[in-house]
Amino acid sequence: xxxxxxxxxxxxAMLAVIGVDSTDALFEAIPPEARLQxxxxxPGLSEMRVRALLGELAARNDxxxxxxxxxxxxxxxxxxxxxxxxxxxxxxxxxxxxxxxCSQGTLQAIYEYQSVICRLTDMDFANASLYDGGTAVFxxxxxxxxxxxxxxxxxxxxxxxxxxAMLDTHTAHLDxxxxxxxxxxxxxxxxxxxxxxxxxxVDFEPLAARCREAGALFVLSVYPVSLxxxxxxxxxxxxxxxAEGQSLGLPLGFxxxxxxxxxxxxxxxxxxPGRIAGVTGDAQGRRGFVLTLQAREQHIRRAKATSxxxxxxxxxxxxALIHLCLLGKEGLREVAVACHSKAEYLKSKLAFARVxxxxxxxxxxxxxxxxxxxxxxxxxxxxxxHAGLPLACVGRGEANxxxxxxxxxxxxxxxxxxxxxxxxxxxx
Amino acid sequence: xxLIFEKSVPGRRAVRFDALDVPEAGLPETLxxxxxxxxxxxxxxxxxxxxxxxxxRNFGIDSHFYPLGSxxxxxxxxxxxxxxALPGFAQLHPRLANAPEYEDAVQGAYALIYGxxxxxxEIGGMRAASIQPIAGAHGELTGALLMAAYHRDxxxxxxxxxxxxxxxxxxxxxxxxIAGFHVVEVPSCAKGFxxxxxxxxxxxxxxxxxxxxxxxxxxxxxxEVREIARIAHEKDALLYYDxxxxxxIVGQCRPGDLGFDVMHFNLHKTxxxxxxxxxxxxxxxxxxxxxxxxxxGPRVVKREDRYTLDTPEKSIGRVAAFFGNFLIAVRxxxxxxxxxxxxxxxMSRDAVLNANYVQARLEKAYxxxxxxxxxxxxxxxxxxxxxxxxxxxxxxxxLLDRGFHAPTVxxxxxxxxxxxxxxxxxxxxxxxxAFCDAMLExxxxxxxxxxxxxxxxxxxxxxxxxxxKAAKDLDCAxx
Numbered sequence: 001x002x003x004x005x006x007x008x009x010x011x012x013a014m015l016a017v018i019g020v021d022s023t024d025a026l027f028e029a030i031p032p033e034a035r036l037q038x039x040x041x042x043p044g045l046s047e048m049r050v051r052a053l054l055g056e057l058a059a060r061n062d063x064x065x066x067x068x069x070x071x072x073x074x075x076x077x078x079x080x081x082x083x084x085x086x087x088x089x090x091x092x093x094x095x096x097x098x099x100x101x102c103s104q105g106t107l108q109a110i111y112e113y114q115s116v117i118c119r120l121t122d123m124d125f126a127n128a129s130l131y132d133g134g135t136a137v138f139x140x141x142x143x144x145x146x147x148x149x150x151x152x153x154x155x156x157x158x159x160x161x162x163x164x165a166m167l168d169t170h171t172a173h174l175d176x177x178x179x180x181x182x183x184x185x186x187x188x189x190x191x192x193x194x195x196x197x198x199x200x201x202v203d204f205e206p207l208a209a210r211c212r213e214a215g216a217l218f219v220l221s222v223y224p225v226s227l228x229x230x231x232x233x234x235x236x237x238x239x240x241x242x243a244e245g246q247s248l249g250l251p252l253g254f255x256x257x258x259x260x261x262x263x264x265x266x267x268x269x270x271x272x273p274g275r276i277a278g279v280t281g282d283a284q285g286r287r288g289f290v291l292t293l294q295a296r297e298q299h300i301r302r303a304k305a306t307s308x309x310x311x312x313x314x315x316x317x318x319x320a321l322i323h324l325c326l327l328g329k330e331g332l333r334e335v336a337v338a339c340h341s342k343a344e345y346l347k348s349k350l351a352f353a354r355v356x357x358x359x360x361x362x363x364x365x366x367x368x369x370x371x372x373x374x375x376x377x378x379x380x381x382x383x384x385x386h387a388g389l390p391l392a393c394v395g396r397g398e399a400n401x402x403x404x405x406x407x408x409x410x411x412x413x414x415x416x417x418x419x420x421x422x423x424x425x426x427x428x
Numbered sequence: 429x430x431l432i433f434e435k436s437v438p439g440r441r442a443v444r445f446d447a448l449d450v451p452e453a454g455l456p457e458t459l460x461x462x463x464x465x466x467x468x469x470x471x472x473x474x475x476x477x478x479x480x481x482x483x484x485r486n487f488g489i490d491s492h493f494y495p496l497g498s499x500x501x502x503x504x505x506x507x508x509x510x511x512x513a514l515p516g517f518a519q520l521h522p523r524l525a526n527a528p529e530y531e532d533a534v535q536g537a538y539a540l541i542y543g544x545x546x547x548x549x550e551i552g553g554m555r556a557a558s559i560q561p562i563a564g565a566h567g568e569l570t571g572a573l574l575m576a577a578y579h580r581d582x583x584x585x586x587x588x589x590x591x592x593x594x595x596x597x598x599x600x601x602x603x604x605x606i607a608g609f610h611v612v613e614v615p616s617c618a619k620g621f622x623x624x625x626x627x628x629x630x631x632x633x634x635x636x637x638x639x640x641x642x643x644x645x646x647x648x649x650x651x652e653v654r655e656i657a658r659i660a661h662e663k664d665a666l667l668y669y670d671x672x673x674x675x676x677i678v679g680q681c682r683p684g685d686l687g688f689d690v691m692h693f694n695l696h697k698t699x700x701x702x703x704x705x706x707x708x709x710x711x712x713x714x715x716x717x718x719x720x721x722x723x724x725g726p727r728v729v730k731r732e733d734r735y736t737l738d739t740p741e742k743s744i745g746r747v748a749a750f751f752g753n754f755l756i757a758v759r760x761x762x763x764x765x766x767x768x769x770x771x772x773x774x775m776s777r778d779a780v781l782n783a784n785y786v787q788a789r790l791e792k793a794y795x796x797x798x799x800x801x802x803x804x805x806x807x808x809x810x811x812x813x814x815x816x817x818x819x820x821x822x823x824x825x826x827l828l829d830r831g832f833h834a835p836t837v838x839x840x841x842x843x844x845x846x847x848x849x850x851x852x853x854x855x856x857x858x859x860x861x862a863f864c865d866a867m868l869e870x871x872x873x874x875x876x877x878x879x880x881x882x883x884x885x886x887x888x889x890x891x892x893x894x895x896x897k898a899a900k901d902l903d904c905a906x907x
Contacts, residue, residue, distance in 0.1 A: 001771050003503050003700075004778045006855040011778075014785040014857060018801075023777045026532040026784050026801055027680055029649035034681045040550050041679075044768025047507050054762055055522035057517025068522045072749075081472055083513075085479040093504050095496060096706040098836070102828050103887035104429075104448030105486035106705040109479070112432055115906040121466045125904055128706070131562040134749045162749045169724070169745035170569075173576040173608030201459050232461050242758075254537050255522035255750025256562065257708030269902070275706065278709045280898035282891035297837070298565070298602035305610040308602035311563045311696065315704030325432055325475045326442040329467045334445055337452060344453035360455055378529035386521065386530070393527045412449040 001044035036338060060252075066414050067386040070364045070405025071197070071394070072160050073258075074135060074247045076225065076335070077409055079326045082249045086319050096275075096311065100290045106314065107289035110277035113321040120227050120324070121241040122234020123263035127274035128291075129317040130260025130309060134166035134242025137191060139262060139273045139307055140240045141167060144217040145176070146188035146271045146306065147239075152177045152187045156207075158196030160219065161394050169193075182207060184214035189240070191220040194230070197396070198403065199364035200357050201230060208237030217268075224248050224261065224320075226362045228336025233263075240264045249323025250316055259316040270296065273307030338408035339363035342415060346406055349419040352427050356401065364405040366391065369426040373402040379425045385418060429485070429889070432468045432478050433906050453730040454476040456660035460567055471498040482831030485889045486705070487833045495764045497805045497836035497848025498597070498645055499592050500675050500697035502779075507766070508701065508759035517758050522750040525726075538735030541728045541751055544761045545712070551772070552669075552691050553684025554714030559757045560724045560748040564672065565599040567692025567711025568639075570724060570747050574690055575637040575666045577722045584664065587636035595645045595674060595840045605650040609636060611628035616842050620798030620807075624655070631659055640815060641670040642686070643677070645840040647783065647802035657687025664787070666690060666718065671711075674698045675852070676804035679773030689716045699823075710756040724748075739906060777851035779804045783859060786851055792873035797843040804852075816883050818874045820845040825884040825892065826873070830866040 006014075011023070020026065027035075037301040056097065067075055086092065090105060091220065097103030097110075110128045117126035130136045141153045155164055171178055172404055184190050190211050195201045204220060217239035222230075225247045231242035235260060245259030246252070264272055278292035298305040302351070343363040347355055353367040369376055371392035380387040388404040389398030470478075487494065494501040512518065520537055524530040530536075548557035561567035569688060572590070579587045590604040594613050601611040614630055617623040622644065631638070638660050642650045650656070657667050669683040669691035675698045683691045695701045696709035704708070715723060724747045725739030751757070767775060780803050787796060787806035794808040810820040824834030824847075836848040850861055874883055885891065 001766050001767060002774055002854045003505055004775065006781075009537040010857045011781060014781055018561075018781075018784045018788045025783050026780045026803075027777075028802070029651065029801070030677070030681050031651075031654060034654065034686055035687070036679060036681050039679065039682075039769060041547060041772060042765070044771040045765050047766065050486070050507060050762050050766045051511060053765060054511035054540075055514060057536040057540050058511070058514035060539065061520050062517040063515055063521075066531075067521060068738050069523045071520055071523045075444075075519075075521065077833070079472075081442070081476055085476065085483075087509070088480065088483040089490035089504075090483035090486040090488045092702045092704050093490045093494075094486050094705045095499055095501060095703040098496070099487075099824065099828060099834050100893050101825065101885050101890055102492075102833060103485075103705075104889050105482040105484065108429065108431070108482055109705075111904070112906070114904055115431075115433065116467060118905040119467065122461075124907075128658045131566060131708075132749060134567070134746075135562065162746070165746050166749065169573070169747055170606070172573065172744065173580075174606065175608075177735060201455065203458055227461065227465060229455060230461060231459055232465075235461065240773060247598070251518040251755070253518055254520040254522045254534070254754040255525070255748065255752070257753040257756055269904075270702075279900040279901075279903040280894045282893050284891060288890035288893045290893050290898045292895065292897050292902070292904070298598035300598070301602075302432035302598045303601035303605050305598065305602040306449050308565045308569055308599050308606055310564070310565045310597075311703070311709040313704075313708040314706030315702070316708055318705065322475065322479060322881075325468050326472065327467065328441055328462050328469045330441065330469070331443055331445070332467055333464050337615050338445065338448055340455065340461070341448055341450050341453040345450035360459060362455075368527035368834055374527060374529050377527060381529065381533070386524065386533070388522050390527050390529075408445060410445075415450070418632040 036335040045327050065384055065386045068388040068404045069386050071389045071403055072244055073252060074405060074407050075252060076247055076407050077407055078249050079325055082319055082322050085322050086315060091318060092315055097291060104288060107277050109318050109321060113317045114277065116321055116324045117261055117263050120224060121263050122232040123241050124266040125269045126263035127272055127276050129273055129313040130262055131313060132256060132258040132260045134163040136242035136260035136262050137163045139166050140219045140242045141189060143240060143271050143273060144219060147217060148188045148215060148266050151175055153315040154183060154187045154190040155180050156182050156190055156192035158193040159191055160193060160197045161320050161396060184216035185209040187216040189217040189219045191219040195223060195226060195362045198357060198366050199361040200359035202359055203231060223338055228332040229340060230362065248320035250319055257313055257316050259313045259320055269300045271306060274309050274312060335408050339406060342410055343406040346415045348408050352423050364403065366401050366403050369400045369402055371426055372399050378428050380421060383421055385421060429481060431906055435474055435478065436468040436470060438469055438472050440469045442470060442475055445655055447479060447599060469572060492831060492833050493855060493863055494833040495835050495849045495851050498672055499852040500850060500852055502700050503854035504700050504702040508762045510757045511762045513757045517755060520867050525750055535735055538728045540758060540761055542730055542735055544757055547764050548693055548712055549714055551678060552714040553682025555716050555843050556723060557712050557714040558727065559712045560722050560752045561711040561713055562690065562748055562752050563707060563709040564692060564694045564711040565603055567786055568599055568603035569606055570713045571690045571692055572604045573720050573744050574719045576607045578719055579636050581742060586634055589634045589636060591630050591635055591638045595842045596639060596641055600639045600670060620648045624652045627656055628659060631663055633663055635663060635665040637666040637668055639668040643673045643803035646798055647805040649803055649805050653686050673804060676685055676776055678776040684716055687720050695756055697761040699763045701756045701759040708756055710753040710755045745823035766868050775853050782851040782853060782855060784812050786849055786860055788863060790867055793868050805848055805850035808847040810847055813874045814845045816874050816878060818878050820847050822881040823870055826870045826881045827866060828885040829887045832863050832866060
């Protein structure tokens with residue numbers, strides 16, 4: 001099977017122009033002893049068989065449960081127009097806008113994406129995207145090191161253990177000291193997360209002020225949908241805002257592709273990683289958009305670049321932009337209110353379990369159940385629920401602790417039924 | 429064209445939600461944002477028209493030949509989009525991978541990951557592969573971190589340097605630096621290969637690894653690649669294969685058989701997943717025997733007829749939160765199963781045929797950068813045209829007016845006025861002929877009417893844009 005258009009007659013005509021007898025002659029540069037003799041790649045399948053095969057694999061995944069899973073990735077409603085517009089092949093079959101005149105669609109979309117991110121976070125500059133929430137935390141840490149000339153990175157306990165682990169992997173061979181805590185003394189940055197991994201919503205303005213006094217940057221990782229309601233990184237005094245952008249119109253997709261969001265203050269824009277689109281004009285005075293500040297990037301600076309990032313998540317950023325345009329100013333607030341209100345409603349019904357959060361929460365919280373949370377989720381799966389994330393599975397909390405997330409997709413009837421099912425399983 | 433913000437009308441709405449069916453809860457005043465984010469206020473049709481109009485201001489593969497060298501802009505099959513959208517993949521929550529109690533819910537996804545990693549390892553001649561790295565450069569970084577972990581484990585503290593040819597992609601040195609290495613550049617020789625004597629001289633005891641692209645960015649297969657592997661291994665240095673140009677050799681030879689210890693794949697190049705206007709890509713790594721214990725974890729493993737997770741003994745840890753860009757992996761898996769072994773071998777053959785055809789048709793009008801036949805891309809220098817005042821950039825812009833995306837220009841940095849053309853195997857002879865005709869016509873204008881080329885493009889929504897002004901007046905957000 002093949003998506004190659006050539007007929008044998010085409011190939012023969014082309015070989016004649018090249019002046020060789022067969023395609024084999026074009027591979028003479030490969031040493032004969034290195035040529036592949038045989039390999040274990042199965043024969044091709046028709047398109048119909050490929051669809052059937054992938055359909056069977058998809059059917060072996062269970063997405064039909066009422067879900068309370070979160071932990072940084074949330075099951076929000078995605079308007080139909082997001083898929084329809086992202087599916088325009090002029091967007092998805094293009095590449096990085098190296099030739100701006102024939103890429104104005106992509107470039108203007110990047111500019112508009114940067115604009116909505118700045119408006120959402122109350123920051124001055126956003127880049128065109130990073131890979132995901134975890135790599136955005138890493139890029140923020142190295143950016144803070146460039147700005148401050150310091151090598152210590154302090155991770156506040158609010159930070160996701162998943163992203164904390166990714167930070168360790170990525171900095172393993174850099175001369176960095178990555179520690180846990182909240183002391184900005186001598187640090188390049190303190191990285192906090194709001195709401196915290198466990199769901200707590202905190203005003204980090206005092207910590208941001210302490211960072212400023214100590215000459216450290218304050219990096220705040222946020223949940224974009226929560227910013228429909230919650231005080232922004234800009235209002236709290238963050239120097240760098242990062243986020244996992246999945247909640248802005250990206251399907252859960254078993255982990256990706258997602259979207260790394262990074263925004264900062266004007267003072268630090270030249271130390272920012274990633275691509276940036278800016279406004280300019282042509283000779284006739286027409287407004288146009290180009291990639292700008294490229295002298296920071298790997299294709300020019302090579303070993304001295306601000307990051308190695310090249311291909312990023314442009315199509316995911318486009319989805320996030322379209323999603324935010326469809327929600328609009330009032331829609332984003334409504335979604336945030338619905339998530340928060342439904343989570344509060346569920347919390348109020350869980351009299352048989354203890355809510356552990358000491359601060360207000362947005363749409364996610366931890367309960368300590370009367371029995372092992374892993375047993376509870378196993379049994380609830382049997383009656384139609386993905387009940388949440390047992391915290392012990394990510395190295396946090398105790399065996400009986402369960403992290404529960406609620407989005408606007410959950411109805412009151414589902415919440416009531418879940419309360420009854422959870423009580424029955426957890427207390428029996 | 430107006431910005432979406434300039435079309436915003438206060439009070440206008442697109443999507444609407446159910447009325448709240450629980451009591452409205454509130455957060456304390458001190459935790460709330462002061463005013464709502466100033467997102468656009470628009471009806472659904474406003475948003476749909478805006479982005480539809482924006483899309484029309486783009487070239488894409490579906491509408492235009494897109495011969496960007498080193499980017500492998502081949503046709504992105506529609507069936508891959510359809511299967512990636514299946515709810516069983518698209519709606520699968522990644523935290524299901526964190527609790528063994530949910531393992532039954534993700535067996536299909538694990539089977540796909542296991543199957544894809546096995547196929548990639550076979551194609552690369554590697555022992556195993558990991559789909560965790562999120563993009564090509566992230567795969568390079570992962571590979572460099574694997575090399576660093578190997579040397580740290582063996583107590584090779586003196587091995588602090590990675591050798592990179594001057595023709596390499598900028599991501600190679602940039603990635604090696606993040607893995608803690610110094611980078612030393614090795615020059616190319618006049619034939620377009622890495623200078624073997626210079627490589628040999630540079631390959632001292634302090635060298636931890638050598639990063640090679642093969643075929644290299646000059647479109648040439650490195651003739652001494654096996655010898656470089658041999659002398660690198662003598663010094664306990666590892667050989668890294670940058671998979672950017674893998675499309676040329678799939679099924680003809682394998683990096684592992686050539687002596688490479690570690691490689692990355694660009695699923696968005698070789699295996700036709702869409703480039704998305706600049707991502708999402710996917711950059712799985714493959715490793716040979718030496719680096720197997722260090723692979724990112726956790727990994728999908730098969731125990732009897734069930735799939736589960738396990739973390740290699742000396743794993744470098746997570747480079748992604750879960751399994752990288754999983755939905756891109758789904759597309760690549762569909763592509764690989766469609767082509768199969770014979771299809772893939774034919775794919776690389778036609779990719780190389782197409783590039784050589786373009787080279788043969790253009791080599792009288794444009795000076796090939798190096799002698800001899802090319803592999804999957806042909807590289808010309810526009811130096812002859814530049815002497816007459818027509819730069820590679822002018823040729824690129826003139827192509828846009830003729831309905832073709834431009835080749836890669838000014839890369840690699842080793843070639844003056846570089847024009848790097850990668851047609852890929854999915855383009856027909858008719859398309860290649862039309863493109864070559866346009867290139868030849870442009871070459872003829874260099875003498876006859878160079879000003880027409882300087883004025884290009886005139887058919888695009890905007891003419892040449894002032895990049896200096898963009899950097900000077902820095903306006904990167906409409907606030």
